[in-house]
Amino acid sequence: MAVLGTIRKRGTLLIIIIGLGLFAFIAEEMFRSCEATSNERRQQVGEVCGQRISVQEFQEMVDEYQNAQKLTQGVENLTDEQLNALKDQVWNAYVTNTILKAEAEKLGLTVTDEELQNVLKEGTEPLLLQSPFVNQQTRRFDVTMLTKFLAEVKKIDVQQNAQMAEYYQSIQNYWSFIEKTLRQELLSRKYQVLLKNCLLTNPKSVQAAMDGQNIESTVLLAVAPYSNINDKDVQVTDAELKSKYNEDKEKFKQLEENRDIKYVEYHVSASTADYKALMDAMNTAYDNLQKGGDAESIVRKAQSSVPYTGLPVTKKAFSADVVAKLDSMQVGQVVKPFENKADNTLNLVKLISKVSLPDSVEYRQIQVGGATVEEARKTADSIYNALKGGADFEAIAKKYGQEGKSQWLTSAMYERTSSVDSDTKAFLEALNNTSVNEVKNLAFAQGNVVIQIVNRKAFVDKYVAAVIKHTIDFSKETYSAAYNKFSQYVSECSTIEDLEKKAASYGFKVSERKNLFNNEHYVAGIRGTRDALKWVFETKEGTISPLYDCGNNDCLLVVAMNKVHAKGYADFEDVKADLEAELKQEKKYDVLKGKYASVKSVADAKSKGMIVDTVKQITFSAPAYVKAIGASEPALSGAVASAKQGSFSDHLVKGKQAAYLFQVLKKGEKENAYKDAKAIDRQLQMQNSQMVFNRLMYNLYQNANVVDNRYLFF
DSSP: OHHHHHHHHTHHHHHHHHHHHHHHHHHHHHHHHHHHHHHHHHTEEEEETTEEEEHHHHHHHHHHHHHHHHHHHTOSOOOHHHHHHHHHHHHHHHHHHHHHHHHHHHHTOOOOHHHHHHHHHHOOOTTGGGSSOEETTTTEEOHHHHHHHHHHHHHOOTTTOHHHHHHHHHHHHHHHHHHHHHHHHHHHHHHHHHHHTTOOOOHHHHHHHHHHHHEEEEEEEEEEEGGGSOGGGSOOOHHHHHHHHHHTGGGGEESSOEEEEEEEEEEOOOOHHHHHHHHHHHHHHHHHHHTTOOHHHHHHHTTOSSOOOOOOBOGGGSOHHHHHHHTTOOTTOEEEEEEETTTTEEEEEEEEEEEEEEEEEEEEEEEEOOSSHHHHHHHHHHHHHHHHTTOOHHHHHHHTTOOOOOEEEEGGGTTTOSOOOHHHHHHHHHHHHSOTTOEEEEEETTEEEEEEEEEEEEEEEEEEEEEEEEEOOOOHHHHHHHHHHHHHHHHTOSSHHHHHHHHHHHTOOOEEEEEEETTOSSBTTBTTOHHHHHHHTTSOTTOBOOOEEETTTTEEEEEEEEEEEOSEEOOHHHHHHHHHHHHHHHHHHHHHHHHTTTOOSHHHHHHTTOEEEEEEEEOTTSOEEETTTTEEEHHHHHHHHTSOTTOBOSSOEEOSSEEEEEEEEEEEEOTTOOOOHHHHHHHHHHHHHHHHHHHHHHHHHHHTTOEEOGGGTO
16 A cells, blocks of 8 residues: 555656656657658659659669660670760650659550550561561561560570570560560550640641741841840839749749859879870880880880780771871881870870781681691691682581681771780781682681681771870879869868959869759769769758869869759749840830831831841741841741731831841742642641640649659769
């Protein structure tokens, strides 16, 4: 009882303690939940229509597109610029397809397997023509080739033929990509056709479009440029500007946040001492080449970016600066080191030989192997002797499990290679120097190859040249001095004002970039600035970034975050200058309208200071080009199209750059007028449907709540 009494006395305190314990428990779980959600969002590249895409999913899509591009273009790797463009393509396709898929589901639009099979059977889709399953005779996609391939894939034994299995898998993956992309294109096309069928044309609109193309006018034009009126002579009030802003507010709507930055970039370059050291090394190489030293070892020791292969190659294998020297060189001559500012290099060239050889060689071959090299040599000798005695090449090739079909070798196939082993070099030299119909037995380390030359075409000059091309690089000491200088500057700047004030004393320049979006790949067009881009979109106004080492490890950068432009309507202050310029143009027009109100002829206009010129071939469908102001004026085209021949304009036409009066001297149908009404009708339908589709996609994009966080990962 005593215990119960004590509990009753301490009841309020116990309730508080229990309550705090429960709150702590709930808060801990809430924190964990928020942390888990935050971690999940950190792994999301973006979101479209409420559908999130993770880093892994997006990377898989990029890899898929990248592998497809490598396969179709026959390249091993993509450049940074190509890869960035590819990532943009993948993202844009994902956004568009996600939006269209959501809309198609609402309408019940789908692409059935039967529809896809019909497209495959027809075989004319451009996407299908990029596949490996194109019949070379019909130049159309052949679905039977695809069916045969898919059947063969299932039969491949990975254990026995891993290389073939890997190749087949790459083709199968590419086909899966094509099929998926084709379904997306067909669905998009269905949606656009649905829109197109909602739009109608009529004979009146077709005739108007035809007249717009075919009826042209020659006018005597009087021009009054707005620039003739001083800006100080027209005043614009804040009230007028705000009224204009509200009137045109939709023009200033921003779909994505963007930011204004100021930045200082410092490109490190070679010092005088660096240049001298490189020139000394080049002069040493020059002396060694002059003395007849081994070209390959000299080029390698000089660390040339152009390897020496010793193969005769065409001029296409050399850079333009080297070609310019080769044209005037004698065999054995060495050109002294010269600088090429275009690629920032020092260069020297020795022409070792110049010969006339075929650019293309048609040949056939039989590869000969055996249990031992000696056995291969013996077999190759018998094949060679049989061919020399008149035996059929293809028949012998088939005896050894080969086709023996002829094939072409062109200079372009090998002349830009970075290295050539001795066997390959001997093989290429034999192909280039062997006469037509001649047979040769080539002995290599692992066996023999018997070749016969079938044809030699397009004889050109080929060169063997030792080229030493070396970038004028900065030394570690030079970079260290530059880094210390720039680092000292950055350390002294805590505000944007500091950045601007101290720049000149260090010899730097502060640059500005307005409207930087997070979907851009570089800051200020400088490579390797992804970390700086992330900083820009995660910081506050007025802050200064750390020092970034970027570019090709030759650029130092500091960024100041100047202003944030939030998603939505642009601030009045941000567009005030543009509004003021536009309103001043309108007020200048009003001034000119009053000045020329009494003008009744071109001659009268000229007497009052307007510029007069004859303008021909004005049509409604194309903006008239006015030479006096160096610009096109759509409003003038419309005004002229509605005027009759011989008439003088009944009002001062308001253009973008000037105001106009005109007299129509001649009006009629132009020569070679296009009058295919059905074709123009189709053209109108296409234009209208495309315009509506683009507008609709713009509106759908706004409602899709698109979130693009690619800058955090890519």
